[in-house]
Every structure is written in structure tokens, then in C-alpha cells.
Amino acid sequence: MKTYAIGIDLGGSSAKIGFFTTAGELLEKKEVRTIKAEEGKHILPSIAESIRKTLEMSGISMSEVEGVGIGVPGAVTGQSVVNRCVNLGWGVKNVAEELSALLDGIPVKVGNDANVAALGEMWKGSAEGFRNVVMVTLGTGVGGGIILDGKIMEGLGGAGGEIGHICVNRREWDTCGCGKHGHLEQYCSAPGIAKAARRYLRSYKDKTSLRKAPYVSAKIVFDAARNGDAAALEIANRTCEMLGQALAAISCVLAPDIFVIGGGVSRAGAVLIDPVRSCYKKYAFHASENTPIAAAKLGNDAGIYGAVKMLL
Numbered sequence: 001m002k003t004y005a006i007g008i009d010l011g012g013s014s015a016k017i018g019f020f021t022t023a024g025e026l027l028e029k030k031e032v033r034t035i036k037a038e039e040g041k042h043i044l045p046s047i048a049e050s051i052r053k054t055l056e057m058s059g060i061s062m063s064e065v066e067g068v069g070i071g072v073p074g075a076v077t078g079q080s081v082v083n084r085c086v087n088l089g090w091g092v093k094n095v096a097e098e099l100s101a102l103l104d105g106i107p108v109k110v111g112n113d114a115n116v117a118a119l120g121e122m123w124k125g126s127a128e129g130f131r132n133v134v135m136v137t138l139g140t141g142v143g144g145g146i147i148l149d150g151k152i153m154e155g156l157g158g159a160g161g162e163i164g165h166i167c168v169n170r171r172e173w174d175t176c177g178c179g180k181h182g183h184l185e186q187y188c189s190a191p192g193i194a195k196a197a198r199r200y201l202r203s204y205k206d207k208t209s210l211r212k213a214p215y216v217s218a219k220i221v222f223d224a225a226r227n228g229d230a231a232a233l234e235i236a237n238r239t240c241e242m243l244g245q246a247l248a249a250i251s252c253v254l255a256p257d258i259f260v261i262g263g264g265v266s267r268a269g270a271v272l273i274d275p276v277r278s279c280y281k282k283y284a285f286h287a288s289e290n291t292p293i294a295a296a297k298l299g300n301d302a303g304i305y306g307a308v309k310m311l312l
Contacts, residue, residue, distance in 0.1 A: 001312070002065060005022050006051060007303070007305060008071065009300075011087075015043070016301075016303065017054075026301070028054065039090065040085075044095065045102060067109065067311045072111075074112065077157065080096035083157060095110045109310045115152045115160070115306075117137060117302035119309045122147050123309040127294070130256075132148055133258055134147075136263075137266075138262070163246065164184050166249065174195075190218040190219075194218055208230065218265050219264075236268075241275075244280040245280075247284075251288040255291075260293075262299075
């Protein structure tokens with residue numbers, strides 16, 4: 001094992017690059033703007049350039065680097081080929097091969113960003129010490145990562161872990177971003193929670209602090225729920241009911257050691273996590289009803305940690 005490794009979390013607006021020892025110590029972080037022009041052809045070269053400059057300034061040669069791991073917002077097969085990343089302008093692309101060629105042929109491994117974040121939480125976060133982990137990320141969408149026996153479960157076509165597209169309401173008439181209806185993402189993502197709040201307030205007649213906000217967001221809903229606002233509590237509890245129900249269904253198939261909840265919405269803390277635990281227990285199979293549910297620990301760094309763990 002060489003001394004250093006590099007982890008990348010590639011998003012639609014920027015790429016976070018972490019420089020680590022292979023023992024797991026984060027030495028330095030960089031951020032590079034994601035240049036999506038011309039079908040994203042400049043993204044990997046700009047990342048490679050930043051890596052080269054940072055290594056040179058640190059006095060580290062490419063021969064001392066074990067490899068580069070990278071999490072991307074799309075389906076990945078064989079830890080190398082990305083099958084469309086709409087947010088990046090990519091179609092089918094062998095990211096591992098292209099990035100390796102830009103970095104003197106060092107090994108590169110690629111994974112779906114949510115799966116990679118789950119791997120990071122297993123390695124150095126809330127799921128440390130466990131081998132079977134399901135992570136759900138609640139943000140602009142609802143992502144998911146599944147780790148079985150310490151390894152990412154990619155699934156057919158790299159589509160494993162698409163937890164946000166579990167159908168939880170067959171009667172929903174609004175359309176999910178994927179084109180289908182009634183998916184978890186429509187209720188438990190940040191925009192989904194805000195939309196559910198607006199729906200609820202149209203028929204809610206009593207006073208609520210939510211009407212005083214210039215706009216209703218997921219954060220405002222959970223902040224108001226923490227302060228005992230009745231309308232906000234009802235909206236938050238409906239969100240937690242949906243999520244707890246989905247986790248209970250997942251546990252019947254995978255029976256993980258732990259569930260980890262991350263993403264921006266998870267910053268709500270106990271007012272989210274505690275009701276989710278309660279709702280989960282209500283729906284879960286008896287053998288799995290006490291599965292721990294924890295808030296993510298690594299925050300925005302989970303992806304870079306998990307990307308490095310792919311290499312080790």
C-alpha cells in the first residue's frame with residue numbers, strides 16, 4: 001500500500017478533492033468548479049490539473065499515490081463506466097480510463113456519489129464498525145447507498161440504491177422528476193417537504209408561524225416543528241412516516257446493521273431522526289425493528305472519504 005490516496009466528490013457545481021493518507025487522515029481539501037460546457041469535456045482535465053498542482057506543491061510524486069476514487073451523480077458499472085450523468089452533460093463515459101490517462105496511468109475507481117458517501121460513513125462516520133449499511137441522503141433529491149459486507153452494491157446497470165424512487169403513494173397525481181408518480185423523493189426531499197407544506201397550508205385554518213415566513217422551506221418546517229408549531233409538526237410527522245415506512249420495506253430485503261440519514265435535511269437532528277425511528281419500528285418486521293437509525297457524521301466530506309475507501 002502506498003502512502004497517499006485521493007478522493008473526489010463530483011457534483012453539478014463543483015468537485016471536492018480530498019488528499020489523504022491511506023490510513024484515512026485527511027491532509028488537505030480543494031474545490032474545483034464543474035465546467036459543464038461542451039458536454040462536460042473539460043471536467044476531468046480541470047480535476048487532473050488541480051491534483052497535479054496540489055501534489056507538486058506538497059512535494060508528493062504520482063508514484064506515491066495509491067490511486068484516485070471518484071463519486072459521480074449517476075449510475076456506474078464496473079467501478080469505471082458512467083451511464084449518463086445528466087447534471088454534468090455526460091453520456092456513457094469511461095471515467096476511470098480517461099482520468100487515469102490524465103494522471104500518468106495511476107488507478108482510478110468510480111462509484112455513484114450516494115453509494116460512495118455510504119462507504120465513507122461506514123469507514124469513518126456514523127456506521128464505523130458495521131459491514132452492512134444503508135444510507136439515505138435527503139437533499140435536493142433523495143439518494144441512497146447500499147453497502148453489503150463492506151462493498152458497494154451497484155445493482156443492474158449501476159442502479160442499485162435508488163431509494164428515492166421507491167413508490168410510497170400510488171394515489172399521487174404529481175410527477176416525480178423521473179417521470180413516475182408517488183416516489184419517496186416527492187415527499188422527503190427538501191423541495192418535496194416544502195411542496196407538501198404548501199399543500200397542507202391551503203386547507204389548514206388555524207394560526208401557524210409558517211405563514212409568517214417569506215417562503216416555506218424544509219428547514220423552516222423542521223425549525224417550527226422543534227418549537228412546537230402544530231402545523232409544522234404535522235407536516236414533519238407525515239415526512240417521517242413516509243421515510244420510516246420506506247426504511248422498513250428496505251429492511252425486509254436487506255436487513256442492514258444500521259441506517260444512516262444524511263443530506264441537508266438531516267441537519268434537522270432529533271426532530272427528524274426520533275420520529276423516523278418511531279415510524280420505522282411501527283412498520284418493520286419484528287426481527288429488524290430495533291435496527292439503529294443514525295444521523296450522518298461526516299457531512300459534506302462523506303463522499304471524499306468513501307471515494308478513498310474504494311481504493312483500499
